[in-house]
Amino acid sequence: MHRVVITGMGAVTPLGHTAVDTWTAMREGRVAIGPIESLPRADLRYGIAAEVRDFDPLAHFDEKKLIQFDRFTQFALVAAREAIAQSGIDFGADGLGENTAVVVGTGVGGEQTHDEASRRLYADNNPRLHPLTIVRLMANAPSSQICIEHGLHGPAFATSSACASANHALAQAFALVRSGAASAAIVGGSEACLTMGTVRAWEAMRVMADDTCRPFCKQRRGMVLGEGAAMFVLETLESAQRRGAPILAEFAGAGMSADAGDIVFPSEAGAAKAISRALADARLDATDVDYVNAHGTGTPGNDPTETRAIRRVFGAHADALAVSSTKSMHAHALGAAGAIELVATIGALRNGVAPPTMNFIDADPQCDLDYVPNAAREMPIRAALSNSFAFGGLNAVLALRRFI
Amino acid sequence: MSSVQDTVFDIIARESGIDRAKITPEATLKDLEIQSLDAVQIIFEIEDHFKITMPDRDPNFDTESVKGLVEAVEKLVAANNAPQA
Numbered sequence: 460m461h462r463v464v465i466t467g468m469g470a471v472t473p474l475g476h477t478a479v480d481t482w483t484a485m486r487e488g489r490v491a492i493g494p495i496e497s498l499p500r501a502d503l504r505y506g507i508a509a510e511v512r513d514f515d516p517l518a519h520f521d522e523k524k525l526i527q528f529d530r531f532t533q534f535a536l537v538a539a540r541e542a543i544a545q546s547g548i549d550f551g552a553d554g555l556g557e558n559t560a561v562v563v564g565t566g567v568g569g570e571q572t573h574d575e576a577s578r579r580l581y582a583d584n585n586p587r588l589h590p591l592t593i594v595r596l597m598a599n600a601p602s603s604q605i606c607i608e609h610g611l612h613g614p615a616f617a618t619s620s621a622c623a624s625a626n627h628a629l630a631q632a633f634a635l636v637r638s639g640a641a642s643a644a645i646v647g648g649s650e651a652c653l654t655m656g657t658v659r660a661w662e663a664m665r666v667m668a669d670d671t672c673r674p675f676c677k678q679r680r681g682m683v684l685g686e687g688a689a690m691f692v693l694e695t696l697e698s699a700q701r702r703g704a705p706i707l708a709e710f711a712g713a714g715m716s717a718d719a720g721d722i723v724f725p726s727e728a729g730a731a732k733a734i735s736r737a738l739a740d741a742r743l744d745a746t747d748v749d750y751v752n753a754h755g756t757g758t759p760g761n762d763p764t765e766t767r768a769i770r771r772v773f774g775a776h777a778d779a780l781a782v783s784s785t786k787s788m789h790a791h792a793l794g795a796a797g798a799i800e801l802v803a804t805i806g807a808l809r810n811g812v813a814p815p816t817m818n819f820i821d822a823d824p825q826c827d828l829d830y831v832p833n834a835a836r837e838m839p840i841r842a843a844l845s846n847s848f849a850f851g852g853l854n855a856v857l858a859l860r861r862f863i
Numbered sequence: 864m865s866s867v868q869d870t871v872f873d874i875i876a877r878e879s880g881i882d883r884a885k886i887t888p889e890a891t892l893k894d895l896e897i898q899s900l901d902a903v904q905i906i907f908e909i910e911d912h913f914k915i916t917m918p919d920r921d922p923n924f925d926t927e928s929v930k931g932l933v934e935a936v937e938k939l940v941a942a943n944n945a946p947q948a
Contacts (some may be wrong), residue, residue: 504919665903665919680920723900760899 469541712741756783
């Protein structure tokens with residue numbers, strides 16, 4: 460069993476086109492939710508989202524290659540480059556690329572490609588689809604393209620568990636590196652789900668907010684869709700120290716569970732199980748944890764259930780925790796959510812700053828933890844958790860420790 | 864029983880699987896132990912059948928009770944059929 464550390468991170472999010480910019484925005488409490496610009500808003504029921512704006516694919520890819528990449532793959536590739544550059548890892552050295560894993564979570568895959576294909580088929584009555592439709596839309600496209608770009612030959616695949624996809628990816632990559640099955644891993648999540656089809660489908664569930672995302676507060680009206688990607692480099696502590704690599708945080712453990720209950724309504728017991736398992740896996744006591752990056756979607760169902768799950772696991776220490784939902788700023792990027800929130804969690808550990816839950820108005824008696832409302836807080840953070848609880852009742856929680 | 868009410872009762876019974884005889888205008892969907900996902904499907908089927916869009920969280924519309932649903936449908940259908948100004 461190896462100790463696993465994170466030596467690089469990259470991100471393309473509504474808050475910024477790099478991990479550094481994304482973290483700075485979170486720390487400043489900047490909210491990227493606003494009227495949708497990429498879709499005709501007039502006939503949308505709610506019409507708000509957090510979009511990645513001004514992203515120019517041609518600034519990152521040549522035209523010939525770009526034709527293979529759906530937007531979710533573009534985000535993942537750009538984020539992976541940033542993470543790899545920060546880590547300074549050289550896949551050519553000692554045959555490292557031969558056994559580096561790539562795991563990328565996504566909730567819906569190449570949805571823009573899918574939407575365009577459907578439009579041609581059913582709206583234009585054009586039965587001829589683009590020959591790269593499959594290559595672009597397949598859920599494993601980001602994993603495959605990262606392998607191709609960087610010459611990585613280790614275990615590589617996609618994970619899909621709706622809103623927990625990225626955390627499941629991170630848990631898998633962590634297990635591969637910890638056990639020695641892979642020497643290093645490039646891992647994260649990516650989503651580009653702001654298509655008419657996906658937005659309409661979410662509208663139909665009647666769980667969306669029409670104003671903004673206000674997790675844990677009394678006036679919350681539901682979730683808001685986002686998009687983006689975040690990617691990380693994982694390697695063993697030994698390899699990072701040998702290379703003199705920057706160590707951003709120690710990846711201490713992961714816990715997963717299935718509610719096996721309602722297909723959409725979250726379960727306190729299922730969430731608590733994943734949190735407890737993450738703590739046990741990381742050999743952390745509840746009292747070692749100072750910050751929890753909550754799933755905190757802003758729906759009536761999630762927020763009180765997550766609050767009770769945290770109370771159930773942490774007992775009296777729950778009142779000493781800072782718990783925040785950064786979805787209040789970058790909204791819910793579904794299969795990329797856990798990865799974007801890991802940028803927040805790593806930022807919190809490295810800088811001793813709990814990012815805020817923005818848009819918070821009044822406390823809800825059903826949500827009675829310290830949610831760091833409306834402004835970041837400087838505080839010592841020794842260890843932190845990052846929660847993801849998916850539709851379908853699939854939960855994944857990551858445990859990280861500050862590395863000094 | 865109005866034909867709108869009749870149809871709404873049919874849809875509630877079909878979508879939730881509860882005995883149609885148990886449905887009364889006074890009952891709320893909660894009283895009938897209809898889960899939120901079933902409630903969303905009931906509203907969807909009502910919208911599809913009557914070609915209307917039920918408002919979300921509009922204080923002028925009660926979509927919690929059976930009677931409220933029927934009245935909301937009647938109001939929206941009437942608005943659809945009103946001569947255009």
